[in-house]
Amino acid sequence: MTLEKSFFFGPHKICPTQIFYGSKFAYGLVNLKPIAPGHVLVVSKRPVARFTELTPEEVSDLFISAQHIGRVVEKEFSGDSLSVVVQDGPYAGQTVPHVHIHVIPRRQGDWKNNDEIYDDLNKVDNDDRKPRSALEMAQEANMLREHFPENRC
Ligand code: AMP
Numbered sequence: 001m002t003l004e005k006s007f008f009f010g011p012h013k014i015c016p017t018q019i020f021y022g023s024k025f026a027y028g029l030v031n032l033k034p035i036a037p038g039h040v041l042v043v044s045k046r047p048v049a050r051f052t053e054l055t056p057e058e059v060s061d062l063f064i065s066a067q068h069i070g071r072v073v074e075k076e077f078s079g080d081s082l083s084v085v086v087q088d089g090p091y092a093g094q095t096v097p098h099v100h101i102h103v104i105p106r107r108q109g110d111w112k113n114n115d116e117i118y119d120d121l122n123k124v125d126n127d128d129r130k131p132r133s134a135l136e137m138a139q140e141a142n143m144l145r146e147h148f149p150e151n152r153c
Contacts, residue, residue, distance in 0.1 A: 009043055010096035018137050020144035021069055022151045025061040028069050030137045030144070034127040035120045038077030038105040040144070042066045047099035051088045066101045072147045079105030083117055093122045 007014050007027055012028055021028030023117050025046065031039050042065050044058055054062065056069065070082045083104040087093035123129060145151065 007043070007045065008047055008098070009041070009100070010098040012030050012045070012096070017134065018141055021065065021148045022143040023061050023065045023145065025058045026065040028144070030107060030140045031138070032131045033124060034132070035076075035117070035129075036081065036088075036104050036106070036110060038073040040069060040073055040103050042069055042101040042103060044099040045096050049089075049094075049099065051099055054099060060070065062099070062101060066103055069144075072144060073103055076143070076147075077105040079107055081106040085118075085121065087106070087121070093118070109122045132149050 007019065007029075007031065018029045019041075020030065021042075025044060026042055027045060028040055028042050031041055034040075038053070042062060044054060044062055046054070046058065047056065051059075066084055072083060073079070074082055083102065083106055085102040085104070087102075088099075090097075091099055097146075104117070111120075
């Protein structure tokens with residue numbers, strides 16, 4: 001199933017081909033510059049910048065969505081653990097001012113020192129992190145979308 005509606009992620013218009021999951025208050029999109037295979041984002045449908053701006057229903061739906069999505073990306077990308085990260089505000093590393101959860105499959109030894117994952121999360125504009133092609137992102141979203149037949153966008 002292709003999700004027809006596109007959404008904004010902060011200032012970025014997200015193409016429907018990048019979106020693989022939809023719930024009442026949240027959507028899931030593949031990452032333009034993932035720091036690990038299967039690094040995806042779970043985004044509040046309502047475009048607010050800060051976590052405190054979400055209602056209890058939105059918080060609940062966002063995290064339940066992250067739980068569903070985490071289960072799928074951990075399995076599909078052969079992880080053994082997950083990093084589930086919210087950078088809430090610019091001084092916490094947030095670069096896109098729209099509430100989102102990073103869900104990142106983890107494996108033993110993937111980062112030499114575990115907390116270095118945060119250094120990499122914060123190197124969004126680093127030259128080493130080339131944006132992926134629309135085709136690559138669409139292929140990943142197609143694969144993930146198959147796991148969510150109840151999508152609601
Ligand atoms: P943060 O720095 O916590 O706000 O995270 C922003 C995330 O959004 C990073 O993982 C970026 O790679 C990702 N990102 C930025 N623009 C896009 C986009 N147009 N589509 C998908 N992911 C994006």
